[in-house]
Amino acid sequence: MKSAEIPTPQPDTAFNAPGKRNAVRAMFAEIAPSYDRLNHLLSVNIDKVWRRFTVKKLKDVLDRPGAIALDLCCGTADLTLELAPHARVIGCDFCHPMLVIGNEKIAAREARQATLAEGDALHLPFADQSFDVVTVAFGLRNLENVEAGLAEIFRVLKPGGRAAVLEFSRPIVPVFRQAFEFYFHNILPRIGALLSGSKGAYTYLPKSVSNFPPQKRLAEMMRSVGFADVRYHNLSGGIAALHLGERALPPASAKN
Numbered sequence: 580m581k582s583a584e585i586p587t588p589q590p591d592t593a594f595n596a597p598g599k600r601n602a603v604r605a606m607f608a609e610i611a612p613s614y615d616r617l618n619h620l621l622s623v624n625i626d627k628v629w630r631r632f633t634v635k636k637l638k639d640v641l642d643r644p645g646a647i648a649l650d651l652c653c654g655t656a657d658l659t660l661e662l663a664p665h666a667r668v669i670g671c672d673f674c675h676p677m678l679v680i681g682n683e684k685i686a687a688r689e690a691r692q693a694t695l696a697e698g699d700a701l702h703l704p705f706a707d708q709s710f711d712v713v714t715v716a717f718g719l720r721n722l723e724n725v726e727a728g729l730a731e732i733f734r735v736l737k738p739g740g741r742a743a744v745l746e747f748s749r750p751i752v753p754v755f756r757q758a759f760e761f762y763f764h765n766i767l768p769r770i771g772a773l774l775s776g777s778k779g780a781y782t783y784l785p786k787s788v789s790n791f792p793p794q795k796r797l798a799e800m801m802r803s804v805g806f807a808d809v810r811y812h813n814l815s816g817g818i819a820a821l822h823l824g825e826r827a828l829p830p831a832s833a834k835n
């Protein structure tokens with residue numbers, strides 16, 4: 580049987596759907612060759628502006644001497660590459676074909692501060708308190724357990740470090756929200772299917788975004804795993820949101 584006759588199963592679009600891990604990985608493997616082109620086309624390049632804004636909000640931490648960053652669910656390394664001019668950065672993803680493309684981009688740009696590692700965001704192969712900055716862009720929504728993913732980010736972050744979660748969210752102005760949702764649910768899946776050859780991936784995207792917690796709820800989830808000073812920025816009217824949280828330094832030990 581030719582592989583084209585075996586359809587890639589679409590991952591469950593429900594929030595925290597147990598067992599969706601393998602289907603998520605297979606879906607990204609299927610769309611890896613067209614991922615970058617479609618990302619930039621379907622967002623009219625606004626995704627690049629959002630990643631740059633993310634790095635701007637991390638710059639003070641990245642500029643610390645010897646700082647090291649982890650870019651989780653790094654895919655084809657777009658955010659990894661935005662971080663690399665400022666600090667050493669490890670991009671981590673569990674989808675090999677996405678990492679292959681990411682590695683080609685890192686080599687082409689001679690981004691010597693960037694390296695990629697294969698790993699699962701829910702079981703990171705890194706010691707506690709290893710990174711000054713941890714980012715995840717458009718990845719958190721895909722995890723089987725979002726709270727466990729946030730707890731894993733908190734675990735590998737150094738005290739005094741900062742986490743940044745860039746994710747699709749809810750447009751805040753009603754008429755704009757309706758217009759965007761029409762595009763997101765009706766037009767984007769058709770263009771995505773046509774250009775990527777994957778029927779499921781661009782249907783999964785809007786459905787999984789609808790089932791993902793809105794801005795305030797995600798901020799509460801970050802606080803519940805231990806993040807301090809959690810705040811968020813709505814991007815492009817709330818189409819996406821950037822959540823930031825700190826891992827507080829331990830209180831100074833009392834002096835006698």
Ligand SMILES: C[S@@+](CC[C@H](N)C(=O)[O-])C[C@H]1O[C@@H](n2cnc3c(N)ncnc32)[C@H](O)[C@@H]1O
Nearest residue numbers: 607652653654672673674699700716717718721
């Ligand atoms: C929508 S892409 C985002 C890629 C990149 N961060 C960007 O900004 O374009 C989501 C990525 O998350 C990865 N991913 C999903 N679940 C994961 C997990 N449990 N562990 C590691 N990577 C995961 C997928 O393989 C995919 O590359």
